Structures are given as C-alpha cells and as structure tokens.
Amino acid sequence: MAEINPVLLKELRQRFRTGKTAWLLALYLLVIGAFVLGFMYLSWRGSPGIFQPDRSRSLFIMLSVTQLVLLGFVVPGLTAGVISGERERQTLNVLLTTRLTPRQIVWSKLVSSCAFVVLLVTATLPLYSIVFMYGGIAPGQVLGVFGFYLVTIFLFGCIGVACSSFFKRTGVSTVTAYGLAFALAAGTGFLAVFLHEMNRLQARGGISPETWHPAFLAWVVEFLQDINPVFVLMQILLGENGIPTGVNFGLPGWAVYTLVYLAAGVLLQHWSARLLLPGKRRWRNP
Amino acid sequence: MIRFNGICKNFGATRALDNFSLEIGRGLVYGLIGPNGAGKTTAMSILATLLLPDAGTATVDGLDVVEEAEKVRGIIGYMPDFFGVYDGLRATEYLEFFAAAHHIPAHRRPGLAKTLLELVNLPDKADVYVDSLSRGMKQRLALARCLVHDPKVLILDEPASGLDPRARAEMKEIIRHLKHLGKTVLISSHILPELAEICDAVAIMEKGRLVVAGTVAEITAVSRGARQMRVAVLDRAGELAGFLATRPGVSETLADGQEVRFLFDGNQAEQAALLQAMVSGGWPVVEFAEIRRNLEEAFMAVTAEGVEDHGGN
Known part of the structure; x- marks a missing residue:
C-alpha cells in the first residue's frame, strides 16, 4: 500500500491538532451562516409566513458568491506562508537535506492547506440544505458550484505556495498572493468589461482610428470572462454568459476556466519546486 | 570520506569560499574553526547539498554533492547552526517524520525513535511536544534527528552554541559515542578547547581559505x-x-x-x-x-x- 507523504501527514497532524483550526472553522461558518440567515430574515420580513422558490434561488446565488469571496480571503492566507514559514522557523534547510524532493514538499504543502479549505467548504453543506428545503435549485448546480470551488481553491493555493517559495518573508508573500488573487478575481472582470466597452465604442466609430481589431478584442474579452471566477460562477448559476461576445472556444466557459486554472496551477507548482533547488534559491544560507 | 577540491563560492561581491580544499578521513571527528565570516557554514552547506559551489568539487564517500545530491543526502546527517522545530509534534513523532522523509520503512520507525531518544538521553521526553523542550534538549533531539537514517557522515554546525556547560558536556559525550560508532563527524565550533578535546584533527579557515589543517599538535606546532x-x-x-x-x-x-x-x-x-x-x-x-x-x-x-x-x- 502506498504510504502517505510524510510532509502531508505532518501538516495535517499539526493543523488538526490545534484549537485554532476549530476556531477558524467556527468563524467561517458563523460568517457565512450570518449572511444566509440575515438574507432569509430580510426576505421574510416583507411577507411573513411565505417563502417563494425564486427567493431560494437568490439565496443560493448569494451563498455561493459569499463563499467565493471568503475563499478569496482564506486560501491565499493559508498557503502564502507554507514555504516562507518553514524558512522563517529555520526548518526548511533540514527538510531539504532529507530524501524528499522539492516537488514532493510543495505538493504536500498545497494538498494539506487545500484539504483544510475543502473541509471549510464541506462544512457549509448544511447551509445549502436550507436552499434545498425550499427548492428552486437542481443538485447538478450545487455539484457544479462545488467543482468550481475546488478548481478555484487549487489555483489560489498554487499562487500562495508560489509566492511563499519566491519571497523570503511571509508578510510580503501574503500581500502579493492577495494582490494576485484580487487581480484574478476582480482585475480580469474589470478588464473584460473595459475592453468590451472599448470594442462597442470602436464599432460605433467612437474611437478613431480603430486601435485594435474587433475580433481580437472580442476573443480577449471572452477569454478574460472565462477565467474570471465571478463571471464563471454566474455562468454556472444562471446558465448564461455575462458579456455576449459572439466568440466560441468550442468549450463551455467553466471548461475553459478549469483547463486554464489547472494548467496554471501545475506550472506554478513546478516553478515553486524549482525555486527550492540549490542554486535557484533567492535567499542565502550563511 | 569528505573532500573539498578548489571550492569557490561568492555571494554577490562577497567571496565566501576561495579555492578551499580539504580532505577528511573516514571515522574522524574533524573540527572546522575560524572567525565569523570565515566560510565554515558555507562549506558545510555545500557539503549538505544546500548550496552549489561556483567552482570546484566536493565529494562525500566518493559521491559528488552536485551531481549525486540525492545519494549524498542519504549518507549525511546535517545539523545547521540555527534551526527550529515544529510546533504541535511530540519528540517521537518528530523523529518518525524525519525517518519517513528518509524513506525508512514504517514498521521500523517507532523502535528507531525510541533507540535514538535513548542515545541522546531523552527517553523520558518521547511524548513531550518538541517546542516545549529546553534548548539543550532540542539540540540533542536535532542530533538524534540527524541519525534517523544511520548516515556515514555527520555535519554539525556549531552544535554546542548557546548551551550551558552541562549540556555542552552531554553533547561532547554523544559526539564521542558517535565516533565509536564509526561515524565521520565534521563539526564547527567557537568553543575551541572543547573542539581540541573531541577532535582528531582540525582545520583553521579565514576569509574563505584554508589556513592550516592537521592534528591539534600539528596545528599548534605549525602556528607557533x-x-x-x-x-x-x-x-x-x-x-x-x-x-x-x-x-x-x-x-x-x-x-x-x-x-x-x-x-x-x-x-x-x-x-x-x-x-x-x-x-x-x-x-x-x-x-x-x-x-x-x-x-x-x-x-x-x-x-x-x-x-x-x-x-x-
């Protein structure tokens, strides 16, 4: 039987042994639960005793978006210190003189951090049961949203690990990881809207001479909205594109999102492992 | 057993090692001494496969530390001058973790951890969290950690720094015991009388260069x-x-x-x-x-x- 990676086992043991983990889990559920119950209270206040299914759908959307925002805060925060923290605690050099390869180290660090985030997301399932209780949402949509979360957690986690490998200090690594996650979550969306508006202005002759080819701009807009978590989540929830571009990659938006995020994550992990090789490190021993 | 051959290492404009060459025989306890910035830690880091030399070669038991780094890691135990321990792990778990990291089969790990804790006089601390141990105990535990895979060579960078006299004496006894087990030990220290007591030979470094090497008697003769x-x-x-x-x-x-x-x-x-x-x-x-x-x-x-x-x- 294949043995579990020792770093992964150690990380899981350390993480789940402390009271901090239970507190973080409780806080996460408290925040998300407060949003759900607050939303229900506001919905019912206007019409006591009645809850319409379309409100259940709105509740589901609100819950999913809240969860995405919270993941944007939690995942980079959990992963941005996994390597730099070892460096600061002066345990990394010892780890690197074992038979473990840098690749094994970065992957086990990612998996252990992501395992905790998956636990957080799984712990919110009872809140989703409230949505099911009132109907209006198909189980497939819930599965789709959870699949989407897994892909998002993976890339955000890889960004955190990469920053942690690249920067010496956890503080700098964390700020950079949050910046990159924000750029991905919000920056790509804003850029897509901006370029779409520019394309429309060009089409109306509002910009002269024409700066970029309209077909190219439409392609870029489509790509940007396909890699933007908010747009893709809305696509899964509402079943339609946020910005109509007329471009078809031959795959649904969520599939493009999954492929790009998985590929980017694997490349980042490869880069992180390379950064730990002797001669590639940006930090010196003596 | 250990050979440095014309090693050069620069950190930006600073030359940490300058054509450093040294040979250390099998089964010796060898002291590396020199003022701060002499290049001791850099030399040890290169041997521990943590740094690449800019020029020259270094071998451990005939294995090149650059070309055959993974094999070298299998035969060395490295204890850096500054090191931390993991929070939330017991002493036994700490040793078992490193045993697993050195691919020691799972069924052997509990017995190995027990034996090593006895070797470093910490048998009663098996279930104690490592972050709660005293500095001297952590040093001894780190030494036990170096031994989980039964390495031929031990690289100990300032193993006695910051220890009280009793802890230093205990550390010295453990190193003597390791010599009797046939280990080759490369050790750096600022506490020279202690090095003179436990080392078969010493090398004095300065500004990244080897100044003199030999037995303590030879060194004192050459130096005078x-x-x-x-x-x-x-x-x-x-x-x-x-x-x-x-x-x-x-x-x-x-x-x-x-x-x-x-x-x-x-x-x-x-x-x-x-x-x-x-x-x-x-x-x-x-x-x-x-x-x-x-x-x-x-x-x-x-x-x-x-x-x-x-x-x-």
Missing part, C-alpha cells in the same frame, strides 16, 4: 613559528638570559626569578645543542622545555593577520 621555551636554573638566571640572547635562533629572552623564557626558532638538533651549551657554560639547569600552546592560542596566532585587518577597518 618560533617556539616559546622555558629554562629553570638553580641560580644566575639573569646571566643565562644574557648568554641566550647571543645564541642563534633565540629572541625575546626574559629572566623571571629562577627561570628564563625565550622564543627559539630552530629544529630539535639545534635545541639539543643549545641545552648542551647551557650545561657546558656551567649553568645548573634543572628544567628545559617548550611551553606548549593550546588550540585557542594557535587559532589566535594563525588568524592574527585577519584580526589586524578587521581592526584597521
């Missing part, structure tokens, strides 16, 4: 240049000092009571001739011997040039 001698006579010590000052190879004579101290630059035959001259001259010589320097004095002597340079800055 002119040896310091002492002659005890029954009387006429002042006259003897005057006589000695006229002899070839003798300098800085000083009469003190019934003895004369002086520096003598000559071989053993010349030393015998000098004694014969004193006896023939009628001085009642009762003792004639060399005042042996210890490792600390030898270290100060061979690195004096460097100290003067630092002082001039």
Whole structure:
C-alpha cells in the first residue's frame, strides 16, 4: 500500500491538532451562516409566513458568491506562508537535506492547506440544505458550484505556495498572493468589461482610428470572462454568459476556466519546486 | 570520506569560499574553526547539498554533492547552526517524520525513535511536544534527528552554541559515542578547547581559505613559528638570559626569578645543542622545555593577520 507523504501527514497532524483550526472553522461558518440567515430574515420580513422558490434561488446565488469571496480571503492566507514559514522557523534547510524532493514538499504543502479549505467548504453543506428545503435549485448546480470551488481553491493555493517559495518573508508573500488573487478575481472582470466597452465604442466609430481589431478584442474579452471566477460562477448559476461576445472556444466557459486554472496551477507548482533547488534559491544560507 | 577540491563560492561581491580544499578521513571527528565570516557554514552547506559551489568539487564517500545530491543526502546527517522545530509534534513523532522523509520503512520507525531518544538521553521526553523542550534538549533531539537514517557522515554546525556547560558536556559525550560508532563527524565550533578535546584533527579557515589543517599538535606546532621555551636554573638566571640572547635562533629572552623564557626558532638538533651549551657554560639547569600552546592560542596566532585587518577597518 502506498504510504502517505510524510510532509502531508505532518501538516495535517499539526493543523488538526490545534484549537485554532476549530476556531477558524467556527468563524467561517458563523460568517457565512450570518449572511444566509440575515438574507432569509430580510426576505421574510416583507411577507411573513411565505417563502417563494425564486427567493431560494437568490439565496443560493448569494451563498455561493459569499463563499467565493471568503475563499478569496482564506486560501491565499493559508498557503502564502507554507514555504516562507518553514524558512522563517529555520526548518526548511533540514527538510531539504532529507530524501524528499522539492516537488514532493510543495505538493504536500498545497494538498494539506487545500484539504483544510475543502473541509471549510464541506462544512457549509448544511447551509445549502436550507436552499434545498425550499427548492428552486437542481443538485447538478450545487455539484457544479462545488467543482468550481475546488478548481478555484487549487489555483489560489498554487499562487500562495508560489509566492511563499519566491519571497523570503511571509508578510510580503501574503500581500502579493492577495494582490494576485484580487487581480484574478476582480482585475480580469474589470478588464473584460473595459475592453468590451472599448470594442462597442470602436464599432460605433467612437474611437478613431480603430486601435485594435474587433475580433481580437472580442476573443480577449471572452477569454478574460472565462477565467474570471465571478463571471464563471454566474455562468454556472444562471446558465448564461455575462458579456455576449459572439466568440466560441468550442468549450463551455467553466471548461475553459478549469483547463486554464489547472494548467496554471501545475506550472506554478513546478516553478515553486524549482525555486527550492540549490542554486535557484533567492535567499542565502550563511 | 569528505573532500573539498578548489571550492569557490561568492555571494554577490562577497567571496565566501576561495579555492578551499580539504580532505577528511573516514571515522574522524574533524573540527572546522575560524572567525565569523570565515566560510565554515558555507562549506558545510555545500557539503549538505544546500548550496552549489561556483567552482570546484566536493565529494562525500566518493559521491559528488552536485551531481549525486540525492545519494549524498542519504549518507549525511546535517545539523545547521540555527534551526527550529515544529510546533504541535511530540519528540517521537518528530523523529518518525524525519525517518519517513528518509524513506525508512514504517514498521521500523517507532523502535528507531525510541533507540535514538535513548542515545541522546531523552527517553523520558518521547511524548513531550518538541517546542516545549529546553534548548539543550532540542539540540540533542536535532542530533538524534540527524541519525534517523544511520548516515556515514555527520555535519554539525556549531552544535554546542548557546548551551550551558552541562549540556555542552552531554553533547561532547554523544559526539564521542558517535565516533565509536564509526561515524565521520565534521563539526564547527567557537568553543575551541572543547573542539581540541573531541577532535582528531582540525582545520583553521579565514576569509574563505584554508589556513592550516592537521592534528591539534600539528596545528599548534605549525602556528607557533618560533617556539616559546622555558629554562629553570638553580641560580644566575639573569646571566643565562644574557648568554641566550647571543645564541642563534633565540629572541625575546626574559629572566623571571629562577627561570628564563625565550622564543627559539630552530629544529630539535639545534635545541639539543643549545641545552648542551647551557650545561657546558656551567649553568645548573634543572628544567628545559617548550611551553606548549593550546588550540585557542594557535587559532589566535594563525588568524592574527585577519584580526589586524578587521581592526584597521
């Protein structure tokens, strides 16, 4: 039987042994639960005793978006210190003189951090049961949203690990990881809207001479909205594109999102492992 | 067992190792000494496969530390000068984790951890969280950690730094025990008398270069240049000092009571001739011997040039 990676086992043991983990889990559920119950209270206040299914759908959307925002805060925060923290605690050099390869180290660090985030997301399932209780949402949509979360957690986690490998200090690594996650979550969306508006202005002759080819701009807009978590989540929830571009990659938006995020994550992990090789490190021993 | 061959390593404009070469035989406890910034930690890091040399080669048991790094990691145990421990792990779990990281089969790990904790005198701390151990205990646990895969070579960078006298004595005993187990130990320390006690040989480094290497006796002999001698006579010590000052190879004579101290630059035959001259001259010589320097004095002597340079800055 294949043995579990020792770093992964150690990380899981350390993480789940402390009271901090239970507190973080409780806080996460408290925040998300407060949003759900607050939303229900506001919905019912206007019409006591009645809850319409379309409100259940709105509740589901609100819950999913809240969860995405919270993941944007939690995942980079959990992963941005996994390597730099070892460096600061002066345990990394010892780890690197074992038979473990840098690749094994970065992957086990990612998996252990992501395992905790998956636990957080799984712990919110009872809140989703409230949505099911009132109907209006198909189980497939819930599965789709959870699949989407897994892909998002993976890339955000890889960004955190990469920053942690690249920067010496956890503080700098964390700020950079949050910046990159924000750029991905919000920056790509804003850029897509901006370029779409520019394309429309060009089409109306509002910009002269024409700066970029309209077909190219439409392609870029489509790509940007396909890699933007908010747009893709809305696509899964509402079943339609946020910005109509007329471009078809031959795959649904969520599939493009999954492929790009998985590929980017694997490349980042490869880069992180390379950064730990002797001669590639940006930090010196003596 | 260990060979550095013309190793150079730069950190930006700073040259940490400058054509550093050294050979260390199997089963020896070898001390690496030098002032701060001499390049000891860099040399050890290269040996531990943590740094790549800019030039030159280093081998452990014939394995190149760059080309065969993974195999080298299998035969070395490395303890850095500064190291941390993991929170939330017990001593046994800590050792079992590193045993797993060295691919030791799972069924052997609990027994191995127990044996190693006994070796470093921590058997009663097996279930204690490592972050709650004292510094001396952590050092000993780290040494046990170095041994989980039964390495042939131990690289210990300042293993006794920050320890109280009792903990240092315990560490010294453990290193002696490791020598008896046949391990080759490369150890750096600032506490030179202790190194002199446990090391078979030492190398003195300065500014990234090897200044001198050999047994402690050889080092002190090389370092002294002119040896310091002492002659005890029954009387006429002042006259003897005057006589000695006229002899070839003798300098800085000083009469003190019934003895004369002086520096003598000559071989053993010349030393015998000098004694014969004193006896023939009628001085009642009762003792004639060399005042042996210890490792600390030898270290100060061979690195004096460097100290003067630092002082001039």
